[in-house]
Amino acid sequence: MGEISYEIYKNHLDTWRKKYPFEIYSELDDGxxxxxKVEIFSDGTVGYAEDNISHGKTRLGEVPVPSLQEINxxxxxxxEEITREYFLKKWEECVGNK
Structure with missing residues (x-):
């Protein structure tokens, strides 16, 4: 299918900002x-997940990601939909060879 990026608006309570990511980048299959997935938190912490590997609190979703229309x-x-190249760039920036 492709890749998507979604941002959570930063005008939420401090609790929300500390507990949840404000940027999420997901690579999706056809389903x-x-x-x-890469998650970026307001304090600069980065979480990521793939297959059976995860870092921080980040985990892959257990159900399909909703449509862009539903999220928005x-x-x-x-x-918004992003290119595969953009996702790979973000993955490399945040995960590298970890």
């Missing part, structure tokens, strides 16, 4: 299931 119907989120 919209996550293959790899919630005013807290802004989702």
């Amino acid at each position: 919209c299931n996550e293959i790899r 119907s919630d005013p807290q989120f802004k989702a």
Whole structure:
């Protein structure tokens, strides 16, 4: 299918900002299931997941990712499709050879 990126607006309570990522990048298969994911938190912490490997609190979703339209119907989120190259760049920046 492709890759998506979605941002959680930063105007939430401090609790939300500390507990949840404000940027999420997901690589999806044809069924919209996550293959790899990078999560970036407001304090600079990065979490990631792929296959049976995860770092931090990040885990791959157990159900397919909703459509962009469904994600964007919630005013807290802004989702957009990104290219595979952009996802790979973010993955390399955040995960590298870890």
